Amino acid sequence: MPNDLAYTGTPASPAGAAPTVLIVDDDQDFARSAADFARSHGYTPYLAHSLEQSRGFAQLALMDLLLLDLDLPDGSGFELLDEDALPESGQIAIVTGYPSVETAARAVARPVMEYLVKPLVPEQFGELLDRVAARGREERSADPLGMIGRSPPMQRLGADLRRIAPSTLSVLLSGESGTGKELAARALHRLSGRGGAFVAVNCGAIAPDLLASHLFGHERGSFTGAAGRHSGYFEQAHGGTLFLDEITEMPAALQVYLLRVLESGALTRVGGAGEIAIDVRVVAACNRDPLRAVEEGALREDLYYRLADVHLELPPLRNRSGDAALIARAVLDELNAEHGARKRLAGGSERALAAHPWPGNVRELRSAVRRAFLTAPGDEVRIVPGARRLRAAAEDPATVRFSVGMSYAEIEREMLLKTLAHFGQDRTRTARALGVSVRTVHNQIARLREAGCEVDATIWTERGGPSK
Ligand SMILES: Nc1ncnc2c1ncn2[C@@H]1O[C@H](COP(=O)(O)OP(=O)(O)OP(=O)(O)O)[C@@H](O)[C@H]1O
Numbered sequence: 458m459p460n461d462l463a464y465t466g467t468p469a470s471p472a473g474a475a476p477t478v479l480i481v482d483d484d485q486d487f488a489r490s491a492a493d494f495a496r497s498h499g500y501t502p503y504l505a506h507s508l509e510q511s512r513g514f515a516q517l518a519l520m521d522l523l524l525l526d527l528d529l530p531d532g533s534g535f536e537l538l539d540e541d542a543l544p545e546s547g548q549i550a551i552v553t554g555y556p557s558v559e560t561a562a563r564a565v566a567r568p569v570m571e572y573l574v575k576p577l578v579p580e581q582f583g584e585l586l587d588r589v590a591a592r593g594r595e596e597r598s599a600d601p602l603g604m605i606g607r608s609p610p611m612q613r614l615g616a617d618l619r620r621i622a623p624s625t626l627s628v629l630l631s632g633e634s635g636t637g638k639e640l641a642a643r644a645l646h647r648l649s650g651r652g653g654a655f656v657a658v659n660c661g662a663i664a665p666d667l668l669a670s671h672l673f674g675h676e677r678g679s680f681t682g683a684a685g686r687h688s689g690y691f692e693q694a695h696g697g698t699l700f701l702d703e704i705t706e707m708p709a710a711l712q713v714y715l716l717r718v719l720e721s722g723a724l725t726r727v728g729g730a731g732e733i734a735i736d737v738r739v740v741a742a743c744n745r746d747p748l749r750a751v752e753e754g755a756l757r758e759d760l761y762y763r764l765a766d767v768h769l770e771l772p773p774l775r776n777r778s779g780d781a782a783l784i785a786r787a788v789l790d791e792l793n794a795e796h797g798a799r800k801r802l803a804g805g806s807e808r809a810l811a812a813h814p815w816p817g818n819v820r821e822l823r824s825a826v827r828r829a830f831l832t833a834p835g836d837e838v839r840i841v842p843g844a845r846r847l848r849a850a851a852e853d854p855a856t857v858r859f860s861v862g863m864s865y866a867e868i869e870r871e872m873l874l875k876t877l878a879h880f881g882q883d884r885t886r887t888a889r890a891l892g893v894s895v896r897t898v899h900n901q902i903a904r905l906r907e908a909g910c911e912v913d914a915t916i917w918t919e920r921g922g923p924s925k
């Protein structure tokens with residue numbers, strides 16, 4: 458097949474994490490020059506030469522663009538379109554050397570956005586690449602929810618949030634720490650159209666005996682230290698949204714009063730007499746299963762039902778296939794913009810991100826990206842999940858601690874660092890103790906350093922400036 462794609466030298470796309478394209482074509486020359494062309498438009502290209510190879514691509518669903526040839530050695534490109542692992546609709550282009558009315562019609566009937574005929578016209582291909590890249594950037598930055606994620610559970614959550622936001626239904630958000638409960642609460646407020654303020658209260662962070670006056674306000678002299686009149690968070694959220702975080706930490710007596718306020722739509726300040734009418738939409742959150750909390754007595758059942766007109770659960774990051782890489786790229790976009798840099802994820806990062814269990818969820822991921830960004834020696838950012846945990850473990854010199862959720866790679870690193878420390882950085886004795894060659898030890902140390910970590914054999918430290 459002729460290859461008419463010249464390398465045009467178009468400037469690479471603006472700073473930001475590179476968009477990705479998977480080129481599925483058995484014509485290797487074509488695939489390679491299309492890859493070069495995509496690279497010149499700021500893309501990270503990936504190649505597959507058969508259906509089988511493209512199926513083996515774990516990150517298929519994450520590609521910004523899929524360029525699909527129809528005549529492949531093991532079948533038609535259309536077969537791939539019948540499978541679930543595809544990128545979201547509208548990000549697929551059929552490229553064929555043998556255009557026909559029949560295949561064009563089939564393409565139109567599917568979520569295919571382009572039907573291109575070889576040889577590709579550079580202007581046309583370039584325009585497609587730029588359009589898809591711009592869309593990806595927009596998706597990552599301007600999503601009205603501010604929550605990044607294309608995985609099925611996040612799509613469902615996004616749809617629920619959008620649907621519920623304009624109503625006055627109370628919403629209870631549950632999910633592990635760092636999964637985005639507060640972000641979801643803010644999104645509910647933003648999309649609610651309510652003119653008042655968004656007020657967030659962490660019920661676990663305020664001393665229990667002060668919580669009532671903080672929430673409901675107090676009158677002068679109502680208790681020791683209550684100097685003047687004071688309106689509480691409820692009044693401040695009038696016309697807006699009150700976010701009650703860690704609701705299960707609220708003392709039981711206060712839960713009773715809260716329920717009364719919610720039922721009556723009016724409150725009485727601590728030490729006050731008159732009732733004050735309030736119009737507040739309440740969103741509550743807890744990082745445990747709320748029904749369990751009810752069973753255990755941490756959350757009153759009647760209050761649970763009042764708070765949870767709708768109960769939404771934020772899935773842990775490890776159950777959002779592919780989202781970790783999307784979020785990492787978005788965080789990189791932010792950091793690049795902030796620092797005027799153009800760093801990008803190193804090859805293989807997606808696999809590493811997908812393999813890590815992220816016990817601290819998105820919060821942990823954000824700080825891992827930030828740390829990797831700040832410590833990357835060049836433009837390639839290599840994210841090393843769990844570096845913090847390794848350092849903590851490294852503080853005890855003689856014991857290696859493994860916890861469920863660590864990957865083999867992490868366990869291996871931990872083993873190596875501890876053994877090196879034990880033998881006073883002697884690589885030969887370390888190798889002997891671990892039953893590997895000295896060369897393996899050398900290589901492992903080199904890999905750790907490459908990943909942006911300083912290995913001085915006694916402690917694991919993070920190179921570079923402070924991280925969040
Ligand atoms: N889907 C997402 N896309 C982008 N950023 C996210 C997403 N979810 C969470 N974050 C970010 O992760 C961090 C933690 O989120 P958030 O504070 O909302 O979590 P949380 O569930 O309230 O955690 P905790 O239970 O510890 O209070 C924040 O910086 C937030 O902006």
Ligand SMILES: [Mg+2]
Nearest residue numbers: 635638639702
């Ligand atoms: Mg929170």
